[in-house]
Amino acid sequence: MDISVNIIPVPLKMTSAFIIRDEGTILVDSGYPGSEDTILEKLHEIGGSPEDIRLIVLTHGHADHAGSAAALREKTGAKVAVHRLDANKVRKGIQGKLHPTGFAGRILGLFFGRKKASMYQALEPDILINDSLELEEYGVRGKIIHTPGHSSGCVSVLLKSGDAVVGDLIFPSIPSEKPSLPFWADDPAEARRSIKKLIDSAPGKIYIAHGKPFSSAEVKEKFFEPFLKAQNRKNSDVE
Ligand SMILES: [Zn+2]
Numbered sequence: 001m002d003i004s005v006n007i008i009p010v011p012l013k014m015t016s017a018f019i020i021r022d023e024g025t026i027l028v029d030s031g032y033p034g035s036e037d038t039i040l041e042k043l044h045e046i047g048g049s050p051e052d053i054r055l056i057v058l059t060h061g062h063a064d065h066a067g068s069a070a071a072l073r074e075k076t077g078a079k080v081a082v083h084r085l086d087a088n089k090v091r092k093g094i095q096g097k098l099h100p101t102g103f104a105g106r107i108l109g110l111f112f113g114r115k116k117a118s119m120y121q122a123l124e125p126d127i128l129i130n131d132s133l134e135l136e137e138y139g140v141r142g143k144i145i146h147t148p149g150h151s152s153g154c155v156s157v158l159l160k161s162g163d164a165v166v167g168d169l170i171f172p173s174i175p176s177e178k179p180s181l182p183f184w185a186d187d188p189a190e191a192r193r194s195i196k197k198l199i200d201s202a203p204g205k206i207y208i209a210h211g212k213p214f215s216s217a218e219v220k221e222k223f224f225e226p227f228l229k230a231q232n233r234k235n236s237d238v239e
């Protein structure tokens with residue numbers, strides 16, 4: 001049985017959205033305000049039309065992900081789904097404060113955290129996600145899972161193929177581009193737990209919003225193997 005599901009990245013200003021095509025088509029994230037035409041052009045390029053999009057999944061309520069959701073809902077008629085814990089950001093069109101996890105976040109936050117860069121057209125979500133949401137109803141073999149940490153209402157899309165689209169759960173570090181914690185996190189320890197949960201169920205490719213995709217093995221090696229090695233060393237010291 002063929003379990004492959006097409007993931008088509010749409011490069012946008014400073015970020016990416018993703019068109020997922022299976023029997024049905026969904027969109028993950030919507031970019032900053034004003035990204036709707038670029039996304040619909042990409043859809044057209046791959047032979048789709050606006051009304052093909054059955055669902056717009058917002059991985060979280062930051063402006064670079066939810067910014068064009070209202071305009072895209074208008075143009076496609078798709079429902080917008082967001083996690084219950086990020087719904088208020090979307091209702092107000094305000095992403096809220098960014099909490100840096102390190103140097104890159106402190107510096108880049110001067111730009112991304114500016115008031116102008118953090119506001120967008122507010123909307124009332126159609127679907128509130130709790131722990132998970134099956135996507136079969138929208139023609140996609142996969143589900144949405146809750147992967148909090150970057151913000152409390154972050155979600156990832158996990159496909160039957162083993163690939164995943166994770167929004168801002170993982171960032172590429174500067175300058176090595178290796179997988180790293182997001183530059184901002186409301187709860188870094190929770191983000192780490194979410195990354196573990198994700199790689200335990202997604203053995204394929206991990207698509208992130210702000211960089212090239214990683215393999216699940218790369219993420220695992222970067223986050224958890226140094227710890228395992230240290231643990232093994234400790235155990236052998238005891239023996
Ligand atoms: Zn974000």
Ligand SMILES: [Zn+2]
Pocket residue numbers: 015062064065167168209210
């Ligand atoms: Zn982002």
